[in-house]
Amino acid sequence: MKITHVEAHRIRVPPADPPFQWRNGLSGSPAVGDGAVLRIGTDDGAEGVALFARPGADVMLQDLVERVFREELVGQDPYRREWLWDRVWEIDRIQELPLPALGLIDVALWDLAARVGDQPVWQLLGGYRESIPAYASTSTFATTEEFLDVADQCLALGYQGIKLHAWGDARRDAALCLALREHVGPDVPLMYDGSAGFDLPDAVHLGRALSEADYLWYEEPMREFSISAYRRLAESVSVPLLVAETSDGAHMNSADFIAAGAATFGVRVGTTLRGGITGAMRTAHLADAYRLRAEVHGSDIPNHHLCMAISNTTYYESLVTSTTVTRERHVDDRGLVHAPVGPGIALPYENDYGRELQQFVERPAI
Structure with a gap:
C-alpha cells in the first residue's frame, strides 16, 4: 500500500455559543469558526483524516500540504508511522512547524490504519x-x-x-x-x-x-x-x-x-x-x-x-x-x-459541522 494523495480542505467549525473568556491577557473563544481537514489516501482506497481547528487553519494547512507534506508523503507506506513521525521532526528543524500541526499526519495515519482494520484507534x-x-x-x-x-x-x-x-x-x-x-x-x-x-x-x-x-x-x-x-x-x-x-x-x-x-x-x-x-x-x-x-x-x-x-x-x-x-x-x-465504537477516529457527524466533515471522510478516493 502506498500513499497517493494528500489534501487540505477548508471546513467551517462553529464558534462557541455563547462565547467564553480565558484569563486576563489571553484572547477568548474566536468569533468565527475556522478549521481544515488533512486527508491522506492510498492506492487501494484506504484513507485517513485529521481535523485542524484553530485561527487561520485552512490557509496554514494548505500551505503545509503544498510546500511540505505532499512531497514527503506521496509514495510512502502509510503503516510506517514511526518513521514518518520522525520525518516530521526532521522537517520541523527547518520549517518550525506550528506545535498543533506536528501531529496531524500521525493522527491521519492512525485513523487510516484503524479504519482498514475496522476497529477504533484506542x-x-x-x-x-x-x-x-x-x-x-x-x-x-x-x-x-x-x-x-x-x-x-x-x-x-x-x-x-x-x-x-x-x-x-x-x-x-x-x-x-x-x-x-x-x-x-x-x-x-x-x-x-x-x-x-x-x-x-x-x-x-x-x-x-x-x-x-x-x-x-x-x-x-x-x-x-x-x-x-x-x-x-x-x-x-x-x-x-x-x-x-x-x-x-x-x-x-x-x-x-x-x-x-x-x-x-x-x-x-x-x-x-x-x-x-x-x-x-x-x-x-x-x-x-x-x-x-x-x-x-x-x-x-x-x-x-x-x-x-x-x-x-x-x-x-x-x-x-x-x-x-x-x-x-x-x-x-x-x-x-x-470508549468510541466506530472504526478509526470516528469523528462525529450528527450536526451541520459533522455532515460537512463527513464528506471528506467517506467520499471515494481520488
Missing part, C-alpha cells in the same frame, strides 16, 4: 479501559459566585471533579481556590490551571494556597521555557505539579521536566500539543516508567481515544464554558465517558 493502540471519569474544566467566569454556582451544577450533573481556569491574578485566584474547596467539601477532586499566567514568586504564592486546600494538581502556572523555575516551584509547594503541556519536543522535553524533579504529579499528553498519537503514547510510556501520571489534555475526539488507551491517565477533560451548564455529549449522568 483498540489498535492496545486498549486499556472502556470508560473513564470526566472532570469539568471551566473557562473563566466573572465572579467567585459564578464559579461556585457552576461547580454546583457540574457536580449535580455527575462530573467527578472540577478544574479552574481563573483570572490570572495570583491573590484573587488563591482566594477563589480556597473558597471552592470550602464550598464543595474535602472529598471532591479539585485542580487548577494557571494558563502560564505567573512568574515564580506568584506561582509559589498561589501554589501554597492550593497545597492548603488539598488540590489534586497544579497545572502550567508559568510558561514552560524554564525547567529550573519549575524545579524551584516543586521544591517550594506541596501541591503536585502537572507540567509539559505546551513545551515543544513531545516526550523529549517531558523527560527533562521529569529528570529535574518538576513533574511531581505527572505530564500532559494529547494529540494537539505532543506530536499526535505517537508522540502522546511515547510521552505516556515515559511517565509510566517513573510511576507518574500522563493526563490527557483536551476533549476532542482523538484525545477521547487516548483516554481509553493510556493506563496512567485518570480523567477525561470536559470543557465547561457557560454559566448554564450542560453535560458534554460524551459524558453520562454518572460522569463517565465511554
Whole structure:
C-alpha cells in the first residue's frame, strides 16, 4: 500500500455559543469558526483524516500540504508511522512547524490504519479501559459566585471533579481556590490551571494556597521555557505539579521536566500539543516508567481515544464554558465517558459541522 494523495480542505467549525473568556491577557473563544481537514489516501482506497481547528487553519494547512507534506508523503507506506513521525521532526528543524500541526499526519495515519482494520484507534493502540471519569474544566467566569454556582451544577450533573481556569491574578485566584474547596467539601477532586499566567514568586504564592486546600494538581502556572523555575516551584509547594503541556519536543522535553524533579504529579499528553498519537503514547510510556501520571489534555475526539488507551491517565477533560451548564455529549449522568465504537477516529457527524466533515471522510478516493 502506498500513499497517493494528500489534501487540505477548508471546513467551517462553529464558534462557541455563547462565547467564553480565558484569563486576563489571553484572547477568548474566536468569533468565527475556522478549521481544515488533512486527508491522506492510498492506492487501494484506504484513507485517513485529521481535523485542524484553530485561527487561520485552512490557509496554514494548505500551505503545509503544498510546500511540505505532499512531497514527503506521496509514495510512502502509510503503516510506517514511526518513521514518518520522525520525518516530521526532521522537517520541523527547518520549517518550525506550528506545535498543533506536528501531529496531524500521525493522527491521519492512525485513523487510516484503524479504519482498514475496522476497529477504533484506542483498540489498535492496545486498549486499556472502556470508560473513564470526566472532570469539568471551566473557562473563566466573572465572579467567585459564578464559579461556585457552576461547580454546583457540574457536580449535580455527575462530573467527578472540577478544574479552574481563573483570572490570572495570583491573590484573587488563591482566594477563589480556597473558597471552592470550602464550598464543595474535602472529598471532591479539585485542580487548577494557571494558563502560564505567573512568574515564580506568584506561582509559589498561589501554589501554597492550593497545597492548603488539598488540590489534586497544579497545572502550567508559568510558561514552560524554564525547567529550573519549575524545579524551584516543586521544591517550594506541596501541591503536585502537572507540567509539559505546551513545551515543544513531545516526550523529549517531558523527560527533562521529569529528570529535574518538576513533574511531581505527572505530564500532559494529547494529540494537539505532543506530536499526535505517537508522540502522546511515547510521552505516556515515559511517565509510566517513573510511576507518574500522563493526563490527557483536551476533549476532542482523538484525545477521547487516548483516554481509553493510556493506563496512567485518570480523567477525561470536559470543557465547561457557560454559566448554564450542560453535560458534554460524551459524558453520562454518572460522569463517565465511554470508549468510541466506530472504526478509526470516528469523528462525529450528527450536526451541520459533522455532515460537512463527513464528506471528506467517506467520499471515494481520488
